[in-house]
Amino acid sequence: MSPSAVARLRLELSLVQPMVRTAAARVWRSDAGLPDRYRAYLCAMHQVIRASVPLMERAAARCEALVDDPVAPPLARYLRAHAEQERGHDDWLLTDAAASGTPPGELTDAAPPAHVAALVGAQYYWIEHSHPVALLGYIAVLEGNAPAPGLADRLARETGLPPAAFEAVRLHADLDDGHSADLDRLIGRLPLDPAQRSLVAVSALHTVAALAELFDRIATAPTPTGERP
Incomplete structure (x- = not known):
């Protein structure tokens, strides 16, 4: 996949990512329901992020089983290294929840709800039954929609929760831009064929739609009092 192909992928995502940003903005709107929505966000993101390392490890193992596939060795190396970078991030969310x-x-x-299973589970299907390169589309979307700088401080002010409850938001705002740049360089180097390029794009577009649904559900969930936030 050439640098121009990376640019095409980013262009395609730029056309649909407003779905995610609009839904996320509804989650973070300033009102009395914000503390409860933040707690729901921690739960949902824990369900998603605890799958990150197992997904990457499974995809790397599938790569290592592929013979005479020029994409597989560099993809496996990236996934093994990135799994180590992401290891323990689900524990950050548990600490913030406490x-x-x-x-x-x-x-x-x-129990993870169906919309979380749809977001994460599609990747298992593509890894097992198509090609593990699909996971790059998923990673591109998740890391391309990291929390905005300053969000953690605003949430601490507006929810009244202690600053220690926002470490995962703060850390991902700092880390994910660099991870996105690493991913773009990898995609630009991989000798992807047309079917593999299409699979990365399909995975990314599915992830956008599923992530937007996840945020929409958090934004519209009833509060514990039965009122809408």
């Missing part, structure tokens, strides 16, 4: 007043067991014991 600081926000939510017992971590409420996150770890909750």
Whole structure:
């Protein structure tokens, strides 16, 4: 995939990513329901992020089983390294949940809803039944929609929750821009054929739609009092 192909992927995503940003803005709107929505966000993102390392490890293992595939060796190396960069990030969310007043067991014991399974589970399908390069589309969207700088400080002010409840938001705002640049360089170097390029794009577009739905559900969920936030 050439640098121009990377630019095409980013252009395609730029046309649909407003869906995610609009839904996220509704989650972070300033009103009395913001603390409850933030706690719901921590739960949902824990369900998503705890799958990140297993997904990358499975995709790397699939790459290592592919013979005579020029994409597989560099992709496997990237996935193994990136899995180590992401390891433990789900624990950040558990720590933040505890600081926000939510017992971590409420996150770890909750059954992931269908929309979370749809977001993450599609990647398992493509890894197993198509090509592990699909995971690059998923990573591109998640890291391309990192929390905005300053969001953690605003949430701490407006929710009244302790600053320690926002470390995952703060850290991902700092880290994910660099990860996105690394990913673009990898995609630009990989000798992807047309089917593989299409798979990366399909995975990315699916991820945009599923992530927007996740945020929409958080934004419209009833508060514990039964009122809309």
